[in-house]
Amino acid sequence: xxxxxxxxxxxxxxxxEKNAIIMGHFYQKDELQDIADxxxxxxxxxxxxxxxxxxxxxxxxxHFMGETAKILSPEKxxxxxxxxAGCSLADSCPPDAFEEFVKEHPGHTxxxxxxxxxxxxxxxxxxxxxxxxxxxxxxxxxxxxVIFGPxxxxxxxxxxxxxxxxxxxxxxxxxxxxxxxxxIIDLKKEFPDALVLAHPECKKPLLxxxxxxxxxxxxxxxxxxxxxxxxxxxxxxxxIHQMKKESPDKEFIPAPANDSTCAxxxxxxxxxxTIEKLYNCLKYEWPAIEVSEDIRLEAxxxxxxxxxxxE
Ligand code: 13P
Ligand code: SF4
Numbered sequence: 001x002x003x004x005x006x007x008x009x010x011x012x013x014x015x016x017e018k019n020a021i022i023m024g025h026f027y028q029k030d031e032l033q034d035i036a037d038x039x040x041x042x043x044x045x046x047x048x049x050x051x052x053x054x055x056x057x058x059x060x061x062x063h064f065m066g067e068t069a070k071i072l073s074p075e076k077x078x079x080x081x082x083x084x085a086g087c088s089l090a091d092s093c094p095p096d097a098f099e100e101f102v103k104e105h106p107g108h109t110x111x112x113x114x115x116x117x118x119x120x121x122x123x124x125x126x127x128x129x130x131x132x133x134x135x136x137x138x139x140x141x142x143x144x145x146v147i148f149g150p151x152x153x154x155x156x157x158x159x160x161x162x163x164x165x166x167x168x169x170x171x172x173x174x175x176x177x178x179x180x181x182x183x184i185i186d187l188k189k190e191f192p193d194a195l196v197l198a199h200p201e202c203k204k205p206l207l208x209x210x211x212x213x214x215x216x217x218x219x220x221x222x223x224x225x226x227x228x229x230x231x232x233x234x235x236x237x238x239x240i241h242q243m244k245k246e247s248p249d250k251e252f253i254p255a256p257a258n259d260s261t262c263a264x265x266x267x268x269x270x271x272x273x274t275i276e277k278l279y280n281c282l283k284y285e286w287p288a289i290e291v292s293e294d295i296r297l298e299a300x301x302x303x304x305x306x307x308x309x310x311e
Contacts, residue, residue: 001276008275011035014282020056022278023048025065026216027238027270032060032278039242041217042068042114043129043310049073050307058282059289062087062269066289067118071299074291081277083287085269087115089201092171093150095119101147105167108145111137112302113154115173118291120150122298127306130154130200130215136309137162153177157200157207175267176201179234181209183256187232194230194253197222202234210234223247237265 002010015022015037023045024036033039038048042065049057049069056077059066064087066080098120102110112124113133121127128136137158140146148155149169153176159166179202188194197219198210207213212222216239223231223243233240234255243252254265281287291299 001279004275007279008035011275011279011282014279018056018282018285019054020058020282021048021052021054022058022060022282023069025061025238025270026220026242027236027267028060028273029238029271029275030241031275032273033238033241035275035278036060041129041131041215043131043215044217045069046072046114046129046303047307047310049078052076056282056285058278060273060278061085062090062267063289064090064115064117067291068114068121068303070289070291071118071121071296071303074293074296077285078289079281079285079287080289081274081281082272083289085272087173087269088175089113089115089151089171089173090117090120093117093120093169095123098149098169099123101149101169105145105147108147108167109140110302111146111148111166113149113151114303114306116150118295118299121302122295124299124302125305126309127302129306131217132306132310133158133200134161136306137164137166139309151201153203153207154200156204157213173201175236175265176234177203178257178259179203179206179255179265180258181205183258184209184232184234187253187256191230191232191253193228194232194251195226195228196232196234196255198255199235206234219243220246223250223252235265236267236270238267238270 050072062085070078146166148166150171155168195211230251
């Protein structure tokens with residue numbers, strides 16, 4: 001692998017030569033966000049994957065994000081720098097058990113968060129992301145019976161803001177569940193003017209305490225528009241890179257986790273991707289995401305329903 005400076009040059013050269021696009025999620029390392037042609041939340045990445053005319057999509061994010069891109073653009077090569085970049089939330093929803101859960105609730109619309117494997121999407125009626133979840137739930141008739149999975153925190157939050165009673169799958173993200181409400185209250189004493197921004201994957205007490213709850217894209221936008229100068233950020237720390245870029249005069253404090261022995265607000269899956277792995281995957285066009293055609297044909301329907309509603 002060449003030196004870091006050459007790496008950036010080489011990535012840019014190979015990208016043009018191969019007609020590749022690099023898409024990065026807000027939770028990626030700073031240097032990956034900076035080299036990406038497009039940085040966004042999971043909805044924006046899916047929308048971009050559906051419309052790009054690149055031959056190769058490099059999805060600097062986790063496996064389900066690459067899978068969603070491949071489901072939408074099967075004719076393209078979709079690469080993820082490290083295929084081990086999984087997701088604890090997607091893992092908390094195994095397809096066999098979820099299929100049973102769906103069978104136990106006949107007559108229910110199956111709404112699933114995008115953080116799932118292709119097999120779960122294939123069992124779903126509509127996919128949502130945290131950016132569009134509320135408007136998609138609101139678009140369903142009030143008396144429609146709904147199953148929501150896999151995130152119990154997002155599901156509870158959606159039930160509370162839409163007045164629904166969706167039946168929830170009991171899954172969660174290990175990063176968002178680790179934030180400490182007690183330590184955030186202590187921080188608020190230290191920085192009384194700071195606003196608390198939280199992703200809806202966080203637990204209920206934190207969502208109640210937060211000044212603003214939203215997807216990564218929504219939190220970023222809020223931080224740009226707000227008159228506040230300090231923010232306590234309760235989501236994966238990668239988003240702070242874009243927040244600082246957009247508002248260099250404001251201060252962003254990562255929310256502390258319960259366990260002070262680890263950098264718990266880093267998603268270790270997201271952080272598996274590196275600039276060296278990105279270079280290798282562009283050069284060797286490997287590792288590629290594959291989805292079997294029978295699963296893809298089922299999984300694309302609920303994703304397209306989401307994209308149609310979110311236009
Ligand atoms: P967003 O849809 O807000 O980008 O969230 C993705 C994610 O993985 C949250 O943990
Ligand atoms: Fe999955 Fe949580 Fe990582 Fe998001 S932060 S990719 S939900 S493990």
